Amino acid sequence: MNILLDQGWSEIDSKLVKNYVLPNFAEGINFINLIANEAEKADHHPDLKLYNYKNVRISLTTHSKRRITKKDIALAKTIDHIYDSMKVY
Numbered sequence: 001m002n003i004l005l006d007q008g009w010s011e012i013d014s015k016l017v018k019n020y021v022l023p024n025f026a027e028g029i030n031f032i033n034l035i036a037n038e039a040e041k042a043d044h045h046p047d048l049k050l051y052n053y054k055n056v057r058i059s060l061t062t063h064s065k066r067r068i069t070k071k072d073i074a075l076a077k078t079i080d081h082i083y084d085s086m087k088v089y
Contacts, residue, residue, distance in 0.1 A: 012089050015061040016068055022084055025053045027086070032056060034082045042078070044071045061079050 005079070009018045022028040028050050035058070039045045047059040059081055060072040 004073065009076055011068065014067045016055065016061045017059050018073050018076070018079075020056045020058070022054045022056065022086075028054045028056050031083065031086065032078060034086075035079055036045065038078050038082065042071065042075055044075050046075060046079075 050056040062069040
């Protein structure tokens with residue numbers, strides 16, 4: 001999990017949390033939809049929040065375990081990959 005913390009993820013209240021900034025509202029929605037597709041495949045669903053029209057906050061935890069698990073770590077890596085592949089910096 002240390003590698004995730006080095007990549008901007010934080011551990012807050014037994015959750016992995018990260019904020020992303022997209023170029024605009026449409027790209028924020030696109031990012032959320034791409035995450036949703038991968039979350040469905042993994043049968044693991046993060047909390048997603050779009051705020052200030054182009055900011056996305058991701059919160060990952062395994063609710064049944066009340067802690068961060070391997071599923072959260074795997075999905076966090078996938079989310080970072082999605083963002084990186086969007087070339088939105």
